[in-house]
Amino acid sequence: MKSKIGLIFFYLFTSLSLYAPSAHDALHLLEGKKNLIHVAIIGAGPAGLSAAIPPTRSGYHTVIFEGLKPGGELMNAMVVENWPGVKKDSGAHTMNALEKQVKQFGAHFAPQEVRSVDFSQWPFVLTLSDGTSINALTVIAATGASQKKLGFEGEDTYFGKGIFTCGICDSSFAREKDIIIIGGNDIAIQRALQLASLARNITFIVPGPRMTAQKSMLRKLKGMKNIHYLYNKKIIGVKGEETKISHAEIFDCKTQKYSIIKTDSIFLSTGLTPNSELFKEHLPLDQHKCIKLREGRSQKTPIDGIMAAGCVSDPVYRQVAVVIGDGTKAGMDALTFLSLWGLDGVSQKAIHKDLYIPPASTSIQHIQTVSELNNATKRTQLPLLVEFYSPLCPSCRKMEAPLLALREKYKNLVKILKVKVDQDQQTTLIDKQNITIIPAFVLFNKGKEIKRLEGEATQETLSSFIDTAAKGRSKKRTTPLKNS
Ligand SMILES: Cc1cc2nc3c(=O)[nH]c(=O)nc-3n(C[C@H](O)[C@H](O)[C@H](O)COP(=O)(O)OP(=O)(O)OC[C@H]3O[C@@H](n4cnc5c(N)ncnc54)[C@H](O)[C@@H]3O)c2cc1C
Incomplete structure (x- = not known):
């Protein structure tokens, strides 16, 4: 039922936009509404922060909802070498510099999580983790992607108690321990770089015949004596005591044999799943669960005024330089939408007193x-x-x-x-x-x-x-x- 209403609204909205509604129409719809935001950005990773640059530079009230991972996934990168113009830096430094720049332009950072969205009415409604209801004139979804779980026996039982996804946050579980990293991609290498100086031994378990990481990343592990590789292997289960794991059960995909390997901690690095759950009833998702964008080169979703950027809408190019490009485009698309509604100059001032200012x-x-x-x-x-x-x-x-x-x-x-x-x-x-x-x-x-x-x-x-x-x-x- 709800999705039907959404669809009717979408068609109405699209046809409205064809007639380029006036600032007067928009102001009428905004009458009596509180907690207004011109550009509400859900997500404070590289996509969300770069999306804030165009609207803040144009003077629009822009709020970035940070959620549980302020700074996003790049905060966990030991070393970033593919940020254009910078030879080498840590992910945290890189994101800190971006955050400072965005703040300088006047973006507001809100630490809350967005718990639900309602795109079936305009202004769009966001409900925050502290219960606040927001009225957003445009929304940019930049919620990123999270580590995929594999579904092996014991994975849920020991998640957070021996099975981890973040090398930096959970490094204490690697200190003087024999650990496993599942996966052979670039992020698996980053995890190993974070943990190699702490762990006694690190064993990569890779389902295929070789590591899939780029050569430049693989070279970084050369000469490290505590790094080992097991190819063509899969973990099928984890066993241990109540709060800690002791060993993993391994299946050899080539020989079809089972074996056991002793381990204290397992770090997953097996691909990502988009954080699109929040939007699934309002926006179409593709077969990867990424938010579907309209055909063409924009970041617009099928609903006018809603954009998506970064890993939540891209299953392929998940590198930070691409993500910030997406974010910038989404910010520019938000500007186009706002100017279509005539929400600049005088009308911006008219809603000034009802703007949402987050608790800093x-x-x-x-x-x-x-x-x-x-x-x-x-x-x-x-x-x-x-x-x-x-x-x-x-x-x-x-x-x-x-x-x-x-x-x-x-x-x-x-x-x-x-x-x-x-x-x-x-x-x-x-x-x-x-x-x-x-x-x-x-x-x-x-x-x-x-x-x-x-x-x-x-x-x-x-x-x-x-x-x-x-x-x-x-x-x-x-x-x-x-x-x-
Ligand atoms: C260890 C590691 C190392 C990496 N190294 C590199 C590298 O060297 N080079 C490179 O190009 N890429 C690297 N990456 C990949 C890069 O970090 C990602 O491509 C990039 O962070 C994706 O940006 P994003 O903004 O789309 O999403 P994310 O960075 O995932 O940010 C998502 C944001 O959304 C927020 N959020 C989610 N749900 C909600 C909600 N409901 N309400 C409010 N906020 C919400 C989160 O809190 C977070 O702030 C690395 C990733 C990892 C994990």
Whole structure:
């Protein structure tokens, strides 16, 4: 039923666009609407960020919803050599520079995830993870693609407890361990580069007779003594104890024989599946589950005003230079749509007061020195939760949305502060607190550390970390902290 309405709407819309509606029509449809965004971009990877450049440069209110992976997948690249004009850099540096540029043009970054979309009406409606409802004049879908699962026995049971997809975030599970990387592509090599100095042994398990990575990538592993290759092999199952794996069962596709290999951790690198679930009821998907674009060279989807860019719409050219090209085109397509509706100049001003301004993660107070920490401690009776982070650390970036949500939850109960660790003047504070892993969350009460949590955490983990620490502080308290 819903899709029929969508279809009727689409035809109506297309025919409307043929008659080039006026700014007056658009303003009429926007009357009484709140939380307006000219260009809403879902996804903060290279596609999403580059899509923001054309509309922000033209003065349109552009908001990028970051979701669970701010900076996108490139944040996990140890080395990027194919970013035009740059000989070599890390993925995190590359994305950081792009983010700075986009912010300079005036793009807003929103840490929330988009949980649902409704493209059957205009303005388009997006519902965010914090429940906010957004009215978007145009939408760019740039949600990327995620690591494919393989479906072998034990994969779901041990996912996150021995089976991983991110070399940087989960590197602690490789330290002094015998690990397996499944797959032989460029990303598998990047994973090995991230883990080779930590792991005891890395074994690639590849279904075909050779690695499929580019020669330039393969050369990077030359001479590394702890790297091994098993060709024509598939994992058919993983066994272990409750929370950790001990061995994998292997099938040899050539000899048709089974064997067992001891391992502590497995890193998947077996291809990607587009993050298109959010759109599947509203936009047509192709056989790869990528969002289908209209024929031609644009990034337009069949619905006017909705564009898609990057890995969510491209099953083939999944390299960052292509992705940023897609993003730029999508941003330009958004401009075309907005000018068709006459939404520039006077009419832009008319909706100015109802624009959606996201809660900025930078609004959490930063401290830099030991004396600032001491002062903050003296100034409040509340416990202090201090996050030590770096904008170059993908795991830290993932903590932005949970921290903002916790700030709301524990308003008047816990004060949250941040310390950026990659600036020289903070060394004393970091040394004093003995911070060796980031992100690190240290809870202080009356100036004394009462508990710490190291590494990436979910909002729930952080919340129960605060609650248990608070319980320990006050023996009488038996329930989690609550705001009155
Ligand atoms: C380890 C590794 C190394 C790599 N190295 C290279 C390299 O050297 N060179 C190269 O060309 N390519 C490399 N790549 C590939 C490159 O990273 C991708 O091609 C590129 O990141 C795809 O960009 P994207 O913007 O389409 O998607 P992504 O980078 O995947 O970004 C998707 C964004 O969408 C957000 N999102 C998803 N769902 C939602 C939602 N519901 N609401 C809000 N936001 C949402 C995510 O949080 C994320 O910000 C590498 C990839 C990996 C994993």
